Amino acid sequence: MTSTAVNATNIIIKKNTLQSNSKYSLMLFVSHLQGSQGFAELEFETAGEPHSGYCSPSVTEGVSLATEFYFKCFEWQDKNTPLTYEFRAGDIILSSGISSKSVSSTLPAGSPEDDYQLPINVFIKNVVGVAVVETLYVKVVMHIFLSSVYDFLTTNNFSKKPKGMNTLNPGQTESQVDAS
Numbered sequence: 598m599t600s601t602a603v604n605a606t607n608i609i610i611k612k613n614t615l616q617s618n619s620k621y622s623l624m625l626f627v628s629h630l631q632g633s634q635g636f637a638e639l640e641f642e643t644a645g646e647p648h649s650g651y652c653s654p655s656v657t658e659g660v661s662l663a664t665e666f667y668f669k670c671f672e673w674q675d676k677n678t679p680l681t682y683e684f685r686a687g688d689i690i691l692s693s694g695i696s697s698k699s700v701s702s703t704l705p706a707g708s709p710e711d712d713y714q715l716p717i718n719v720f721i722k723n724v725v726g727v728a729v730v731e732t733l734y735v736k737v738v739m740h741i742f743l744s745s746v747y748d749f750l751t752t753n754n755f756s757k758k759p760k761g762m763n764t765l766n767p768g769q770t771e772s773q774v775d776a777s
Contacts, residue, residue: 617727618645646729647675647721654717658736661706666735668717669699677723685718706739713738 601609608623615621620642628634650673654666668684668691683693684700692700707713715737722728 615643617643619643644677644723644725644727645675646727647673647680647723648729649674650721650731652719652731652733654733654735656735659704659738661737661739662703663740664703664737665701666704666717666737667699667701668719668733670719670721670731671698673698673721675723675727677725677727679724681720681722683720683722685720686715691717704735704737707735707737712736 598611598614599608600611601607620640623639623641624636625638626634626636650671652668652670654668656664656666659666670682673680679695681693681695682698684691684697684702686702686704689705691702704715707715713736714734717733717735719731719733720728721731
């Protein structure tokens with residue numbers, strides 16, 4: 598539990614050996630070579646993580662860069678206040694701060710491989726740094742225009758033009774391209 602040398606004047610408790618929201622008592626017994634003895638006791642409590650709350654999205658499905666998603670957290674409690682809330686879509690921080698229990702944002706599309714499900718991680722952290730992560734999932738499909746561009750670019754056949762797309766060559770007018 599500790600990594601403290603026998604003759605040290607301090608105590609080092611190894612990382613992740615104490616459980617959160619628990620009470621502990623450290624007792625130190627000393628004895629002098631001439632026979633005198635003494636002891637000291639220190640009681641302390643470790644901080645717990647925020648609890649008893651939840652977060653939710655206003656809608657669970659939408660269109661990338663068009664639908665306004667509103668995420669809000671409710672009823673989170675902790676004796677080590679104030680709490681901070683950080684909303685993330687992947688590596689993108691949507692909002693962070695003490696009073697921001699909610700955020701409103703448009704979002705990028707989720708991955709087609711994941712059925713367009715986009716995880717939104719909400720980090721709820723108390724003032725001493727203990728945090729809990731609430732993960733919400735929303736389905737964000739590509740906007741129809743972006744979907745067409747994506748399909749075109751992922752076909753790996755750049756010589757083929759998408760339907761309805763004409764190329765203006767040097768010296769041609771728009772009416773010449775439309776006629777072809």
